[in-house]
Amino acid sequence: MSLDISPLIPTGRQVIQAYRGGAFRIAQIDYAGPVLVLPERTSLWSAPAFTDLALSDFDAIRGPDAVVQVLLLGCGDKMLLPSAALRKACKDVGIVIEPMDTGAACRTFNVLMGEDRRVAAALFPAS
Secondary structure (H helix, E strand, C coil): CCCCCCCCCCCCCCCEEEEECCEEEECCEEEECCEEECCCCEEECCCCCHHHCCHHHHHHHCCCCCCCCEEEEECCCCCCCCCHHHHHHHHHCCCEEEEECHHHHHHHHHHHHHCCCCEEEEECCCC
């Protein structure tokens, strides 16, 4: 007997399929460099240096049609701590920011998106 335990992903959702060598494969499309991923769309991200991140760097995932509760911050090969100013700015607008290495952020995004959570991922490439 065999059971299919793969989650049912609604049509049109962004599934992160692969990450390596500075690139991502998301919903059958390849992206080189940093990306912002929402359940319904993915876009290239003109990210500054990690230490210079500010709330305005996430404007593309905010707004009336992109209400995000959890922002997964894929920091690259290892988890880094965002500045206190960024953490406070996110908290002030109701976003929980969760920094982690990019691999963990990709896997966590897929799980939360599959649960129909309002999640976004801001991903720096991993090597």
